[in-house]
Amino acid sequence: MSHEPITDLSKLCIHTITTKPWAIEEAAKNFAAAGVKGITVWRDTLAGRDIKKTGDLLRAHDLSIVSLCRGGFFPSIDKTKRQAAIDDNRKAIEEAHQLGTQLIVLVCGADPAQSLEDSRQQIQDGIEAVLPEASAAGVRLAIEPLHPMYADTRSAINTLAQANDMTEAINSPWVGVAVDVYHLWWDPNLEQEIKRCGNNEALFAFHICDWKSPTVDMLNDRGLMGEGCIPLKKIRSWVEATGFDGFREVEIFSTEYWQQDQSQFLQKIITGYKNHA
């Protein structure tokens, strides 16, 4: 299946944050009308809503609810905050259950006031603390390694090797990894680490976008597929060679694109997906 051009949208998922100006109801309607088949829901879009009914609405649009974004942010030098994070992750698991999705993506967190090693231990402790709730709810947790430029405050897990190490250490069918090309494209060990999580049956999610040159903002300047230097087709071939046949999730944070007409942006996403993903 590797390197084959994409001719249909049956595996295209879009994150609600990608079209942030749209409320979730609007996103669902527009995604469905364009033929998109999957949606990943960011928690902020659920504010003030009946979560179960929102899930029903998405399914009524024939959208698979691929995952809930996001849990995590476990580390803190402050014990009270660590407990609050664990409580919030339990809440996220309950939200995922109500929404009707079987996956939560974890942006694991980091606290610059302590060592990366301490943050990693707290991540592992936090995931293990919520495992009973995750398994009871039938919700899997995907550790998403984040780009090293986020190691200070967003994640102390910055390579797929580290995510695989932690997955293996926790050793639960409910814990795996999310591969996001934006975070990992530069890693010389990426192919072998994708194989490794594939062999562990731990490759739970695949996120795509592109890396623009120049990138003018560390958080909100991601590119559309084809706009940048990420070898998307190559990485997808590695992911799919493991047997992964899940959705390809478009996750783009972009101040520039959020300012544009979102219907036109959605068409650009579909074009970029077909031609470059």
Place this chain on the structure above:
Amino acid sequence: MSHEPITDLSKLCIHTITTKPWAIEEAAKNFAAAGVKGITVWRDTLAGRDIKKTGDLLRAHDLSIVSLCRGGFFPSIDKTKRQAAIDDNRKAIEEAHQLGTQLIVLVCGADPAQSLEDSRQQIQDGIEAVLPEASAAGVRLAIEPLHPMYADTRSAINTLAQANDMTEAINSPWVGVAVDVYHLWWDPNLEQEIKRCGNNEALFAFHICDWKSPTVDMLNDRGLMGEGCIPLKKIRSWVEATGFDGFREVEIFSTEYWQQDQSQFLQKIITGYKNHA
């Protein structure tokens, strides 16, 4: 020597770009007056000057000329540009020789129009092309791995492991590595890779600064030692455990600090160096 507090400035080197508003003559005078003993010269500061006389001036201020910054930028999808880069690196070697320094730091380069693997091969080819000139001039070349956030255009070498791999592949006493905490602090393999280049007698330079949270600019928002989350004392202990006894080079690009009074900034550098490096 590890973890011992720094009580004197005998190993403090400052890069000319750190106090960019100062011309090199002004930097030399002020560094010397403050007791700084080393200077690393950025090539732009030599524009329009007699390079040999500038070297004499620095030595007259009792400053060791630790290195010349920077060579590199070898990769390009365009063969003409690759040859131009090799020519420019030969020019840099000649400049280092005239200045009277025995080290050039290489920011190796990358071209987003081609794969990272192709860029790496062109880096190795470029270094090997200039080795005869380097050895004839008595100038060593330090491969500086750059943070993965610069993998698109600045360097296809983004971990110390990759720099060590290339150093070992080239296998010349004239080629080693520069360890810069800003680029490498997040790397879980950093301690072992520092040991590895130490064992190869290839640890040629050690650059310090800090990583601020938040970092608001990908290039020009580096922090003073102590302002951020980099475990500076720990990394220095690893570097010095290899037997490295060279300068600790303060390399800070900061729009914020460049706008301040540079004499006051210099005192902050010295305070940060003594208390946090």
